[in-house]
Amino acid sequence: xxxxxxxxxxxxxxxxxxxxxxxxxxxxxxxxxxxxxxxxxxxxxxxxxxxxxxxxxxxxxxxxxxxxxxxxxxxxxxxxxxxxxxxxxxxxxxxxxxxxxxxxxxxxxxxxxxxxxxxxxxxxxxxxxxxxxxxxxxxxxxxxxxxxxxx
Numbered sequence: 532x533x534x535x536x537x538x539x540x541x542x543x544x545x546x547x548x549x550x551x552x553x554x555x556x557x558x559x560x561x562x563x564x565x566x567x568x569x570x571x572x573x574x575x576x577x578x579x580x581x582x583x584x585x586x587x588x589x590x591x592x593x594x595x596x597x598x599x600x601x602x603x604x605x606x607x608x609x610x611x612x613x614x615x616x617x618x619x620x621x622x623x624x625x626x627x628x629x630x631x632x633x634x635x636x637x638x639x640x641x642x643x644x645x646x647x648x649x650x651x652x653x654x655x656x657x658x659x660x661x662x663x664x665x666x667x668x669x670x671x672x673x674x675x676x677x678x679x680x681x682x
Contacts, residue, residue: 586678588601616648619641623637623657
């Protein structure tokens with residue numbers, strides 16, 4: 532497999548720095564880093580982004596995440612390894628990533644459960660994180676970036 536072009540964010544340095552600043556703002560908001568990495572991994576699995584599906588488990592491991600939980604992210608509803616807050620974040624991730632899959636893209640029960648575990652600041656960071664990883668997934672998938680090759 533060969534990339535169609537370099538990652539578009541790398542082609543436009545101002546875009547890359549803006550995305551990096553967004554990432555830092557999200558990280559500073561107080562959502563546990565492991566939760567953010569689980570969210571990134573789940574969205575990347577849904578979107579078929581091999582670059583991020585390889586990258587985010589590596590980042591999660593640096594925060595102390597276990598392989599057992601990482602291997603179970605795709606089946607988080609049935610795996611006993613996740614907290615209620617992580618489950619709420621993963622449900623919100625799936626809904627926000629699959630917007631066209633149902634008439635009410637993010638049902639109230641999904642939103643309300645996330646709001647039960649996250650205050651407005653951390654919920655804002657979670658929503659921005661989901662949007663951000665979906666953008667990265669799209670940049671990588673559209674331009675056929677190759678997992679493990681870096682930019």
